Amino acid sequence: MVKKGDKLVCPHCKEMTFVKQITEMDGWTKKGEILVCALCNGKIADVQQENEQEEKQDKLSALSALLGGETIEKPEVSLNQSDRRFCKDCKFAIRNAFVIRCELSGSVVEAMDDCEKFQKR
Ligand SMILES: [Zn+2]
Incomplete structure (x- = not known):
């Protein structure tokens, strides 16, 4: 070479x-x-x-x-995992077939989003 x-x-x-x-x-x-x-x-x-x-x-x-x-x-x-405030575990999450909607903000959230207004179901 x-x-x-x-x-x-x-x-x-x-x-x-x-x-x-x-x-x-x-x-x-x-x-x-x-x-x-x-x-x-x-x-x-x-x-x-x-x-x-x-x-x-x-x-x-x-x-x-x-x-x-x-x-x-x-x-x-x-x-x-134990202290994550995932939207999917929140009592304000409204689930349907495709998305999770937040009852408080009214907007679509990701399952693994975390939020300071989180409240465990
Ligand atoms: Zn040459």
């Missing part, structure tokens, strides 16, 4: 050259890093290495989000 600083014969100008890395621009938009010939600026390759690293980081952060999500979410639900 071609990388920055490599010496090679350029496919464009056929000269012995070395590879330099530049930012490819499309007008004012940064398209990405590419490898070009230092003599003629002809494009030799995309910067593969960087893409692979980004992909790896995505996977890692997805994994840590998964792990972090599990460790953070689980205790929150189980610990606070």
Whole structure:
């Protein structure tokens, strides 16, 4: 794989050259890093290495989000369940097939909303 600083014969100008890395621009938009010939600026390759690293980081952060999500979410639900003032458990909640409506405000609420006017049924 071609990388920055490599010496090679350029496919464009056929000269012995070395590879330099530049930012490819499309007008004012940064398209990405590419490898070009230092003599003629002809494009030799995309910067593969960087893409692979980004992909790896995505996977890692997805994994840590998964792990972090599990460790953070689980205790929150189980610990606070008893003192949550969920609208679904409130005596002012009027349930029908699709929504829960609050008797006090008259507006539709989410089951897991909590409210300071909560009163346990
Ligand atoms: Zn060249």
